[in-house]
Amino acid sequence: MNLSVFYSEKQHVSDPQPGSPSPGKPDKVMASWRERGFPIKIHPPQAATVEDLCLAHDADYVRGVLDCSRANGFGTRSAAVAASLPWTVGSMASAALHALQSGTGKSAVAVSPTSGFHHAGYAFGGGFCTFNGLIVAARKALQAGAGRVGILDLDQHYGNGTADILAKLELENVVQWTLGHSAVSRGAAAVRWLENLPELISGEFEGCGLLLYHAGADCHIDDPLGGRFTSEQMRQRDRVVFQTCKALGLPVAWNLAGGYQEPIRKVLALHDQTAEECLRVYGGEGK
Ligand SMILES: [Zn+2]
Numbered sequence: 001m002n003l004s005v006f007y008s009e010k011q012h013v014s015d016p017q018p019g020s021p022s023p024g025k026p027d028k029v030m031a032s033w034r035e036r037g038f039p040i041k042i043h044p045p046q047a048a049t050v051e052d053l054c055l056a057h058d059a060d061y062v063r064g065v066l067d068c069s070r071a072n073g074f075g076t077r078s079a080a081v082a083a084s085l086p087w088t089v090g091s092m093a094s095a096a097l098h099a100l101q102s103g104t105g106k107s108a109v110a111v112s113p114t115s116g117f118h119h120a121g122y123a124f125g126g127g128f129c130t131f132n133g134l135i136v137a138a139r140k141a142l143q144a145g146a147g148r149v150g151i152l153d154l155d156q157h158y159g160n161g162t163a164d165i166l167a168k169l170e171l172e173n174v175v176q177w178t179l180g181h182s183a184v185s186r187g188a189a190a191v192r193w194l195e196n197l198p199e200l201i202s203g204e205f206e207g208c209g210l211l212l213y214h215a216g217a218d219c220h221i222d223d224p225l226g227g228r229f230t231s232e233q234m235r236q237r238d239r240v241v242f243q244t245c246k247a248l249g250l251p252v253a254w255n256l257a258g259g260y261q262e263p264i265r266k267v268l269a270l271h272d273q274t275a276e277e278c279l280r281v282y283g284g285e286g287k
Pocket of ligand 1: 155156157216218258259
């Protein structure tokens, strides 16, 4: 199997933004996966339109960010960030639709090499997130007949923006579960949490036609903003998510989310692991 990746250079921002390496991550992740010879197939994403962005956000907020009259989630008015946003959100939505339309078979998985979604609320950005690509992707999937969509947010931090939009727009068809909202800690507690992860997925997302997996790298024990799982436990986390979804016949679209270790190679290594486990579970040659 070739893993379907929805990627365009337009997702990438070269200008450094305060506090987070995420806008510059898509190109680095793609280079790493190519270098490692992962069997991937790159698909051009469809850019999100203003109408698409308004599936998750207030129209004035959307227009203000895009014309740089309002600050983005980094607190800047960068034209380069504004230009990238329809592509980062579009990549997530394109991956979601691809996974959904691939049905329940072995190939029902797709990737968006993007970050910066879950702290973006209905009319605000923050925490390095400007627009909520998870909600836009979920709503596009619902429009395409998903029935119900789940968001498994295993970033270190709580997806407050996602929660805000779900409440504001009364999206009872979209279910969110976040690691950042739970009390799991290190050591034995982390081991137990990983053992219970299959039941959590099958219980929380029963009846969903699609799962969006927000595979944050900042819950690594060495992350300056994180700190629960070892590298091997993070690999186990990813393996369990993919194995459980495959067993349930639940299509998955996943993305990168946070990761703040330096040098960035340490963060890329964790994203590499997620891709490796995905390829292993869905029948590729990754190891
Ligand atoms: Zn985070």
